Amino acid sequence: MIVIHSLAGGGAERVARDLSAGWLEQGYSVSLVTQADRDVDAYVLAPGVQRYVLNTAGTSAHRTQALWKNWLRLRRLRALIKKHKPDILIGMMTTSSVLCINAARGLPCKVIATEHTHPPSQSLSPFWLKARVQTYPQAAQVVALTQGTADWLQAQIPSCKVSVIPNAVMWPMLSAEPVVPVPPRQGRQRLLAVGRLHPVKGFDVLLQAFASLTNYFPNWDLVILGEGALRPELEQAVEDLGLQDRVSLPGRVGNVVDWYQDSDLYVLSSRMEGLSNTLLEAMATGLPAVAYDCDTGPREIIRPGIDGVLVRPVADVEALAAHLSDFMAHADKRHAYGQRAADVRDRFSSARIFALWQQLLEQCLLRP
Structure with a gap:
């Protein structure tokens, strides 16, 4: 079960789509959970990937409302986990990773947190910065895209277990909407x-x-x-x-x-x-x-x-x-x-990157 804020355009969203399609081809039962509704989707999931929407997206006007929304996200995601019983729960990016770790607390599934940007470049609130430090040590593994990010995580949160798995480059590349014709260069x-x-x-x-x-x-x-x-x-x-x-x-x-x-x-x-x-x-x-x-x-x-x-x-x-x-x-x-x-x-072939993910999934499933 992959959890991400939305499938609106973006690198992590594209990776979530590609990973879900790849794991489906390998015989896994795959589901993807978003907070935002389907009307903001920029990516289409592969047929066979189950899609669930929490309907908890949106900003909060004040602290009380933020606490209420986070509690609602936690409750709805935990209910999904209990119902569908995934072996592995993957949070895409910091906030989704924190949400997954808290929602799965006490349940048998293993949680993998992921960072898709270099953390110092993120504009997270003090709440999420503190939550990352508190929750990441409880994850079965934290996946970073680069060694630089892995080094940063291990320096800031020494007790978390970090692996480096880069994104794959999907080749040949596919086109999707919106299709915008490339203007003729006319020799330029x-x-x-x-x-x-x-x-x-x-x-x-x-x-x-x-x-x-x-x-x-x-x-x-x-x-x-x-x-x-x-x-x-x-x-x-x-x-x-x-x-x-x-x-x-x-x-x-x-x-x-x-x-x-x-x-x-x-x-x-x-x-x-x-x-x-x-x-x-x-x-x-x-x-x-x-x-x-x-x-x-x-x-x-x-x-x-x-x-x-x-x-x-x-x-x-x-x-x-x-x-x-x-x-x-x-x-x-x-x-x-x-x-x-x-x-x-x-x-950065998909075969190489999926092999790294497969190795990580097997290691997580074997852990007590």
């Missing part, structure tokens, strides 16, 4: 970025870096795919920098693979990352990558000098512009790096 070249329009993704820095290069590379355009609260600020920045004819923000697209395939270079400008699904996807499609060397994530995917570059220091406009310009100026380098980038299909 495209720099692509994908992610939530959120400050942590560093798109403000990317726009400044690209603006400094436009006069030197008049044949290049920048596309930023994704949606989020920062859209008005980014659109204003595009206008202030005079980039209206060179930068586009098409929003969230379900056929992102088409955009990867029709681009020349991928850039990840994040200030912090967990393990970037978009970076894996772009490289699997054969795009060379330029990424900031965050504390975790890109350094565990990119092989510098082989299939991409890691930019230091993080959020430095000039450093990012310098590395982008090197690739933009040399088509042969982009081609060579792009060919080697596709190795992530094997390095």
Whole structure:
């Protein structure tokens, strides 16, 4: 039984969909529980995966209401666990993991907590920060996407048991709604970025870096795919920098693979990352990558000098512009790096990642 807040667009949500489909194929009985209703779903579950909705999503106006909602979430999830008796309960991300551990207290199922971002980058309330410290030692295992996150967890919560299992890159990639046609390039070249329009993704820095290069590379355009609260600020920045004819923000697209395939270079400008699904996807499609060397994530995917570059220091406009310009100026380098980038299909293959999960599931089931 996988528990996640919703199936709205996002990396952890996509992983929940992919894991549930993979385990179903392996013969497991799989269910997925969300707090949010189906009307916000961006992902479709594989036929055969049971879906349950707690109907407990939404923000709280005050502390009393928050306590009431958390109690309701706990009660409804515990009732589901008692009814369906899963052997393994998996919480996707911090709040769902804490909820699972508390809901399963005293019941025979084993709980696996997961972290899908690097914890220092999260904006959690003191309540959830304290709850993570209190509950994670009770989990059968805590799964981190990167060694950096695992090290952080073991330093902050020494008594919890941590494993590192990265996300798989699903290849070939599938398309879903909304399908947004890729505009004809008409001989121009495209720099692509994908992610939530959120400050942590560093798109403000990317726009400044690209603006400094436009006069030197008049044949290049920048596309930023994704949606989020920062859209008005980014659109204003595009206008202030005079980039209206060179930068586009098409929003969230379900056929992102088409955009990867029709681009020349991928850039990840994040200030912090967990393990970037978009970076894996772009490289699997054969795009060379330029990424900031965050504390975790890109350094565990990119092989510098082989299939991409890691930019230091993080959020430095000039450093990012310098590395982008090197690739933009040399088509042969982009081609060579792009060919080697596709190795992530094997390095992060679903078969390899599912084998790691299978080993973990078997270990948890054997524990008293």
